[in-house]
Amino acid sequence: MTSLVIFKQHLGKIMKKRGQAILNDPLLNKGTAFTAKERDALGLAGLLPHRIETQDQQLERVFSNCARKPNDLERYIFLMSLQDQNEALFYRTVLSDLQRFMPIIYTPTVGEAALHYGAIFRRPRGLYVTAQDRGRVREVLQNWGGDAPSVIVATDGGRILGLGDLGANGMSISVGKLALYTAAGGIHPGSTLPIVIDVGTNTERLLSSPHYLGLRQKRIVGEAYQDLMDEFVEAVGEVFPDAMLQFEDFATENAITHLARYRDQSAIFNDDIQGTAGVTLAGILAALRITDGALEDQRVLFVGAGSANIGIGELVASAIAEKGMSLDAARKQLWFMDRKGLIVEGRDAINSFAAPYAHAHSPIGDIATAIEVLRPTILIGATGQPGIFDEPVVAAMAKVNARPVIFALSNPTSRSEATAEDVYLWSQGKAVFASGSPFGPVTVNDETHVPGQSNNVYIFPGIGLGVTSCKISRVTDTMFRAAARAVASGVSEDALKEGRIFPALDEIRTASLDIAVAIAEIAFTEGLAGISRPDDLRGFIAERMYSPRY
Numbered sequence: 001m002t003s004l005v006i007f008k009q010h011l012g013k014i015m016k017k018r019g020q021a022i023l024n025d026p027l028l029n030k031g032t033a034f035t036a037k038e039r040d041a042l043g044l045a046g047l048l049p050h051r052i053e054t055q056d057q058q059l060e061r062v063f064s065n066c067a068r069k070p071n072d073l074e075r076y077i078f079l080m081s082l083q084d085q086n087e088a089l090f091y092r093t094v095l096s097d098l099q100r101f102m103p104i105i106y107t108p109t110v111g112e113a114a115l116h117y118g119a120i121f122r123r124p125r126g127l128y129v130t131a132q133d134r135g136r137v138r139e140v141l142q143n144w145g146g147d148a149p150s151v152i153v154a155t156d157g158g159r160i161l162g163l164g165d166l167g168a169n170g171m172s173i174s175v176g177k178l179a180l181y182t183a184a185g186g187i188h189p190g191s192t193l194p195i196v197i198d199v200g201t202n203t204e205r206l207l208s209s210p211h212y213l214g215l216r217q218k219r220i221v222g223e224a225y226q227d228l229m230d231e232f233v234e235a236v237g238e239v240f241p242d243a244m245l246q247f248e249d250f251a252t253e254n255a256i257t258h259l260a261r262y263r264d265q266s267a268i269f270n271d272d273i274q275g276t277a278g279v280t281l282a283g284i285l286a287a288l289r290i291t292d293g294a295l296e297d298q299r300v301l302f303v304g305a306g307s308a309n310i311g312i313g314e315l316v317a318s319a320i321a322e323k324g325m326s327l328d329a330a331r332k333q334l335w336f337m338d339r340k341g342l343i344v345e346g347r348d349a350i351n352s353f354a355a356p357y358a359h360a361h362s363p364i365g366d367i368a369t370a371i372e373v374l375r376p377t378i379l380i381g382a383t384g385q386p387g388i389f390d391e392p393v394v395a396a397m398a399k400v401n402a403r404p405v406i407f408a409l410s411n412p413t414s415r416s417e418a419t420a421e422d423v424y425l426w427s428q429g430k431a432v433f434a435s436g437s438p439f440g441p442v443t444v445n446d447e448t449h450v451p452g453q454s455n456n457v458y459i460f461p462g463i464g465l466g467v468t469s470c471k472i473s474r475v476t477d478t479m480f481r482a483a484a485r486a487v488a489s490g491v492s493e494d495a496l497k498e499g500r501i502f503p504a505l506d507e508i509r510t511a512s513l514d515i516a517v518a519i520a521e522i523a524f525t526e527g528l529a530g531i532s533r534p535d536d537l538r539g540f541i542a543e544r545m546y547s548p549r550y
């Protein structure tokens with residue numbers, strides 16, 4: 001389907017609707033920008049003020065309204081209602097300055113929005129599947145009505161960012177991720193579908209809150225939960241057979257179980273395991289361009305044994321193994337710590353997913369000591385525990401490495417293992433630092449360092465673009481390694497000089513296109529693409545990217 005075909009389909013839709021129905025459809029509405037000719041043809045005469053504005057003029061109004069809001073949560077509410085009225089103008093706004101707007105519609109503000117979902121609720125968006133829908137999930141999905149989605153993001157709210165179990169409030173994260181699919185990956189907004197699978201919440205604060213909008217009960221678990229998930233995945237396959245399904249922010253155990261159970265059924269992946277792994281591997285590969293190291297020589301200490309770090313460990317191990325060693329040997333270079341200290345062979349309470357990394361070693365309780373003993377070149381935190389990378393930890397990394405690589409991945413900003421400022425200061429500017437949530441540049445001893453944002457937003461939009469454009473039937477780990485290499489090689493030498501190891505946000509669409517092409521090539525080679533390879537693959541994919549201009 002070329003953009004011309006998409007345009008014609010759109011035109012077909014707009015021709016069917018008239019008057020108020022057009023203004024009330026955010027995918028069609030252009031507000032004051034409808035031309036005189038359009039107003040006549042579409043029955044809009046009298047329904048709009050006289051003046052015809054350009055999209056740029058509308059954009060100016062959005063900017064000034066947004067600037068007048070007292071804080072980012074209010075800006076979030078304002079931008080979400082713009083999205084509900086006029087999607088094109090919303091995306092034009094976001095894309096006009098991603099540096100400014102991404103932290104509002106996505107991490108970190110989306111975390112605050114999720115905490116207060118019930119209180120700031122305006123209108124429903126997406127689909128709410130609840131535990132009470134067992135036996136009729138297909139029917140619920142059919143109620144969606146609109147165009148068949150090509151990308152679905154589903155969460156059960158079990159672990160929203162580093163904020164814990166937020167139950168049905170998790171809808172915010174599905175909505176936020178899909179906004180980035182469109183902004184960063186060029187997926188048409190009309191073909192995205194956010195879903196929350198509301199199985200209850202164990203968070204007392206929500207259960208007793210008068211504003212809570214979800215199922216007011218403890219989470220269903222065990223067989224009842226698994227049966228609902230099975231029914232959900234099956235129903236998605238039947239009702240939306242062409243959609244890619246992204247799992248988001250499930251609690252670790254469920255995230256890993258679902259991925260293993262469903263990944264071979266259709267185009268399904270888990271963003272927190274595979275997307276985070278992809279972006280972190282990209283960050284490591286780019287960091288090695290600064291430290292001049294080889295991947296196979298790295299020793300990594302992971303703090304936290306949740307879905308993010310487990311996923312990163314697996315992908316990094318497989319990338320090291322590709323350099324010519326066994327997976328077992330590669331894993332020996334990776335160490336994990338959890339609340340109980342270093343995960344070593346024979347220790348009790350080892351999460352089964354971390355077991356392959358429980359190497360023979362005497363126990364070590366604290367991070368700084370583990371660094372002095374194991375001498376990791378790379379330190380990665382995904383704990384949800386703010387400040388756990390304190391001065392002794394950062395100083396230890398700087399003592400054993402000329403250029404220590406330190407990633408504090410927990411989101412939102414309030415949960416980061418360290419701030420950019422602290423890490424640069426405590427390492428005397430030596431650290432190559434990245435964080436999951438955005439931090440501004442920091443100057444230490446007259447030198448300015450720009451922290452990278454190691455967020456899966458550099459990965460999932462490109463995966464979605466590749467999968468939907470080339471009708472890719474499975475999302476494989478080989479594709480995530482290829483995505484990581486594509487992102488890492490897109491970082492300019494100038495960026496590396498400032499310590500920045502990810503592409504600038506205004507280059508993110510190019511990064512997504514690079515990923516889409518890279519994973520499509522793999523799909524064509526491995527027989528996973530549903531179309532034959534276009535001669536100009538890059539041009540073919542680029543042509544399908546959504547533009548928010550009228």
Ligand SMILES: O=C([O-])CC(=O)C(=O)O
Pocket residue numbers: 107160161162249271272410411436455456
């Ligand atoms: O949403 C984000 O910013 C990254 C992510 O997947 C998470 O923290 O769970």
Ligand SMILES: [Mg+2]
Pocket residue numbers: 161248249271272
């Ligand atoms: Mg997530």
